[in-house]
Amino acid sequence: MAEQYVSAFAIDAAVCFGLIGSHDEIAVRKTLKTLEDSNAADRLLRATDSDEVEAALREIVDDRLDPARAGGYGWLLELLGPTFGVPLGSVVLTGRGWDRLEGAFRSWDLAALADVWARPWTFPWGSDVAPDPDPWPFPMFASKTESERIHLELAAFDTDRIHADHDLLPDEDDADDVEWLLADNFPEWVRGARTRGLGLLLIRDGGK
Numbered sequence: 001m002a003e004q005y006v007s008a009f010a011i012d013a014a015v016c017f018g019l020i021g022s023h024d025e026i027a028v029r030k031t032l033k034t035l036e037d038s039n040a041a042d043r044l045l046r047a048t049d050s051d052e053v054e055a056a057l058r059e060i061v062d063d064r065l066d067p068a069r070a071g072g073y074g075w076l077l078e079l080l081g082p083t084f085g086v087p088l089g090s091v092v093l094t095g096r097g098w099d100r101l102e103g104a105f106r107s108w109d110l111a112a113l114a115d116v117w118a119r120p121w122t123f124p125w126g127s128d129v130a131p132d133p134d135p136w137p138f139p140m141f142a143s144k145t146e147s148e149r150i151h152l153e154l155a156a157f158d159t160d161r162i163h164a165d166h167d168l169l170p171d172e173d174d175a176d177d178v179e180w181l182l183a184d185n186f187p188e189w190v191r192g193a194r195t196r197g198l199g200l201l202l203i204r205d206g207g208k
Helices: 013-017 025-040 050-061 074-084 100-109 111-118 144-156 160-164 174-197
Strands: 001-012 088-092 138-142 201-204
Touching: 001 013, 001 074, 001 174, 013 074, 013 100, 025 050, 025 074, 050 074, 074 160, 088 160, 088 174, 100 111, 111 144, 111 160, 138 144, 144 174, 144 201, 160 174
Parallel strands: none
Antiparallel strands: 001 088, 001 201, 138 201
Protein backbone atom coordinates (compact mmCIF):
# COMPACT_ATOMS: atom_id res chain seq x y z
CA MET A 1 0.00 0.00 0.00
CA ALA A 2 1.32 3.46 -0.93
CA GLU A 3 2.14 5.85 1.88
CA GLN A 4 3.39 9.38 2.31
CA TYR A 5 5.17 10.88 5.30
CA VAL A 6 5.12 14.23 7.05
CA SER A 7 7.53 15.22 9.82
CA ALA A 8 7.53 18.45 11.82
CA PHE A 9 10.21 20.47 13.61
CA ALA A 10 10.30 23.71 15.57
CA ILE A 11 13.25 25.66 14.23
CA ASP A 12 14.74 29.12 13.89
CA ALA A 13 15.17 29.88 10.19
CA ALA A 14 18.03 32.26 11.06
CA VAL A 15 20.02 29.31 12.42
CA CYS A 16 19.72 27.50 9.09
CA PHE A 17 20.64 30.55 7.02
CA GLY A 18 23.45 31.27 9.48
CA LEU A 19 25.20 28.12 8.29
CA ILE A 20 25.90 29.72 4.91
CA GLY A 21 29.53 30.75 4.83
CA SER A 22 29.96 29.92 8.52
CA HIS A 23 32.83 27.43 8.01
CA ASP A 24 31.28 25.66 11.00
CA GLU A 25 32.95 22.25 11.20
CA ILE A 26 31.03 21.37 14.37
CA ALA A 27 27.74 21.93 12.53
CA VAL A 28 28.86 19.61 9.75
CA ARG A 29 29.83 16.91 12.22
CA LYS A 30 26.60 17.27 14.20
CA THR A 31 24.55 16.93 11.02
CA LEU A 32 26.50 13.85 9.92
CA LYS A 33 25.86 12.32 13.36
CA THR A 34 22.14 12.97 12.85
CA LEU A 35 22.44 11.22 9.48
CA GLU A 36 24.05 8.20 11.11
CA ASP A 37 21.40 7.98 13.83
CA SER A 38 18.48 8.62 11.48
CA ASN A 39 19.70 6.07 8.95
CA ALA A 40 19.92 3.48 11.69
CA ALA A 41 16.33 4.25 12.66
CA ASP A 42 15.16 4.29 9.01
CA ARG A 43 13.76 7.83 9.37
CA LEU A 44 15.10 9.43 6.17
CA LEU A 45 13.62 9.89 2.70
CA ARG A 46 16.44 11.28 0.58
CA ALA A 47 19.40 12.35 2.72
CA THR A 48 20.82 8.87 3.22
CA ASP A 49 24.24 8.94 1.54
CA SER A 50 26.95 10.36 3.81
CA ASP A 51 29.23 11.39 0.94
CA GLU A 52 26.45 13.30 -0.84
CA VAL A 53 25.30 14.90 2.42
CA GLU A 54 28.78 16.01 3.43
CA ALA A 55 29.53 17.46 0.00
CA ALA A 56 26.30 19.50 0.00
CA LEU A 57 26.83 20.64 3.59
CA ARG A 58 30.34 21.84 2.84
CA GLU A 59 29.11 23.82 -0.15
CA ILE A 60 26.73 25.59 2.25
CA VAL A 61 29.15 26.29 5.10
CA ASP A 62 31.89 27.32 2.65
CA ASP A 63 29.45 29.60 0.76
CA ARG A 64 29.94 27.71 -2.51
CA LEU A 65 26.27 27.27 -3.37
CA ASP A 66 25.81 25.78 -6.82
CA PRO A 67 22.57 26.77 -8.63
CA ALA A 68 23.09 23.80 -10.95
CA ARG A 69 23.38 21.20 -8.17
CA ALA A 70 21.08 18.29 -9.02
CA GLY A 71 18.21 18.26 -6.55
CA GLY A 72 19.34 21.51 -4.93
CA TYR A 73 19.91 21.66 -1.17
CA GLY A 74 16.42 21.66 0.36
CA TRP A 75 16.54 17.91 0.93
CA LEU A 76 19.17 18.53 3.61
CA LEU A 77 16.44 20.02 5.80
CA GLU A 78 15.34 16.55 6.86
CA LEU A 79 18.71 16.46 8.65
CA LEU A 80 18.98 20.11 9.66
CA GLY A 81 15.53 19.96 11.28
CA PRO A 82 16.43 17.41 13.95
CA THR A 83 20.01 18.69 14.25
CA PHE A 84 19.26 22.37 14.91
CA GLY A 85 15.57 22.26 15.78
CA VAL A 86 13.17 20.32 17.97
CA PRO A 87 11.35 17.29 16.52
CA LEU A 88 7.60 17.69 17.03
CA GLY A 89 6.36 14.43 15.56
CA SER A 90 5.63 12.68 12.30
CA VAL A 91 2.78 10.86 10.61
CA VAL A 92 2.38 8.18 7.97
CA LEU A 93 -0.54 8.92 5.65
CA THR A 94 -2.10 6.13 3.62
CA GLY A 95 -2.15 6.52 -0.15
CA ARG A 96 -0.73 9.22 -2.42
CA GLY A 97 -1.85 12.67 -3.47
CA TRP A 98 -1.32 14.40 -0.15
CA ASP A 99 0.62 17.10 -1.99
CA ARG A 100 -2.67 18.10 -3.67
CA LEU A 101 -4.56 19.28 -0.57
CA GLU A 102 -4.06 23.00 -1.18
CA GLY A 103 -7.41 23.42 -2.95
CA ALA A 104 -9.34 21.71 -0.16
CA PHE A 105 -7.60 23.84 2.47
CA ARG A 106 -8.54 27.03 0.61
CA SER A 107 -12.14 25.91 0.24
CA TRP A 108 -12.26 25.41 4.01
CA ASP A 109 -10.88 28.92 4.69
CA LEU A 110 -7.52 27.54 5.82
CA ALA A 111 -5.63 30.03 3.66
CA ALA A 112 -2.45 30.26 5.75
CA LEU A 113 -2.17 26.48 5.90
CA ALA A 114 -2.81 26.24 2.14
CA ASP A 115 -0.05 28.77 1.46
CA VAL A 116 2.49 26.83 3.52
CA TRP A 117 1.39 23.45 2.14
CA ALA A 118 1.86 24.59 -1.47
CA ARG A 119 5.08 26.58 -1.08
CA PRO A 120 8.49 24.91 -0.95
CA TRP A 121 10.93 26.60 1.40
CA THR A 122 13.69 28.29 -0.58
CA PHE A 123 16.54 27.46 1.82
CA PRO A 124 19.40 28.13 1.31
CA TRP A 125 18.66 30.66 -1.42
CA GLY A 126 16.24 32.99 0.32
CA SER A 127 12.92 34.37 -0.85
CA ASP A 128 14.39 36.25 -3.81
CA VAL A 129 15.40 33.08 -5.65
CA ALA A 130 12.92 30.76 -7.37
CA PRO A 131 13.12 27.32 -5.74
CA ASP A 132 12.86 23.95 -7.41
CA PRO A 133 9.09 23.85 -8.07
CA ASP A 134 8.87 20.16 -7.17
CA PRO A 135 11.59 19.28 -4.65
CA TRP A 136 11.77 15.88 -3.00
CA PRO A 137 11.23 15.64 -0.17
CA PHE A 138 9.10 18.79 -0.08
CA PRO A 139 10.23 21.23 2.66
CA MET A 140 7.72 23.78 3.98
CA PHE A 141 8.29 26.55 6.51
CA ALA A 142 5.77 28.59 8.49
CA SER A 143 7.13 31.68 10.18
CA LYS A 144 5.97 32.59 13.68
CA THR A 145 3.38 34.93 12.15
CA GLU A 146 2.12 32.24 9.77
CA SER A 147 2.01 29.67 12.57
CA GLU A 148 -0.19 32.02 14.57
CA ARG A 149 -2.54 32.39 11.60
CA ILE A 150 -2.68 28.61 11.13
CA HIS A 151 -3.42 28.20 14.84
CA LEU A 152 -6.39 30.59 14.59
CA GLU A 153 -7.68 28.97 11.40
CA LEU A 154 -7.59 25.46 12.85
CA ALA A 155 -9.18 26.60 16.12
CA ALA A 156 -12.18 27.90 14.15
CA PHE A 157 -12.38 24.96 11.73
CA ASP A 158 -15.25 22.47 11.91
CA THR A 159 -13.79 19.10 10.95
CA ASP A 160 -17.24 17.88 9.91
CA ARG A 161 -16.60 19.82 6.70
CA ILE A 162 -13.94 17.29 5.74
CA HIS A 163 -16.52 14.52 5.44
CA ALA A 164 -19.18 16.79 3.96
CA ASP A 165 -16.74 17.98 1.29
CA HIS A 166 -14.91 14.69 0.74
CA ASP A 167 -15.13 15.26 -3.02
CA LEU A 168 -12.46 17.98 -2.59
CA LEU A 169 -9.90 15.40 -1.51
CA PRO A 170 -7.51 13.63 -3.89
CA ASP A 171 -9.12 10.39 -2.73
CA GLU A 172 -12.51 10.36 -1.00
CA ASP A 173 -11.27 7.56 1.27
CA ASP A 174 -8.72 9.98 2.78
CA ALA A 175 -11.27 11.88 4.88
CA ASP A 176 -10.41 10.15 8.16
CA ASP A 177 -6.69 10.73 7.69
CA VAL A 178 -7.27 14.39 6.77
CA GLU A 179 -9.35 14.84 9.91
CA TRP A 180 -6.56 13.24 11.96
CA LEU A 181 -4.04 15.56 10.32
CA LEU A 182 -6.05 18.75 10.90
CA ALA A 183 -7.66 17.97 14.26
CA ASP A 184 -4.73 16.32 16.03
CA ASN A 185 -1.37 16.60 14.31
CA PHE A 186 -1.28 20.12 12.93
CA PRO A 187 -2.57 21.74 16.13
CA GLU A 188 0.06 19.85 18.12
CA TRP A 189 2.88 20.81 15.74
CA VAL A 190 1.83 24.46 15.61
CA ARG A 191 1.55 24.57 19.40
CA GLY A 192 5.02 23.05 19.71
CA ALA A 193 6.53 25.75 17.50
CA ARG A 194 4.55 28.63 19.06
CA THR A 195 5.36 27.73 22.65
CA ARG A 196 9.07 27.76 21.77
CA GLY A 197 8.86 31.02 19.83
CA LEU A 198 10.13 29.28 16.69
CA GLY A 199 9.02 28.68 13.13
CA LEU A 200 7.52 25.40 11.94
CA LEU A 201 9.43 23.24 9.46
CA LEU A 202 7.52 20.46 7.70
CA ILE A 203 9.07 17.78 5.54
CA ARG A 204 6.60 16.04 3.23
CA ASP A 205 7.17 13.07 1.02
CA GLY A 206 6.25 14.76 -2.26
CA GLY A 207 4.31 13.68 -5.27
CA LYS A 208 7.26 12.15 -7.10
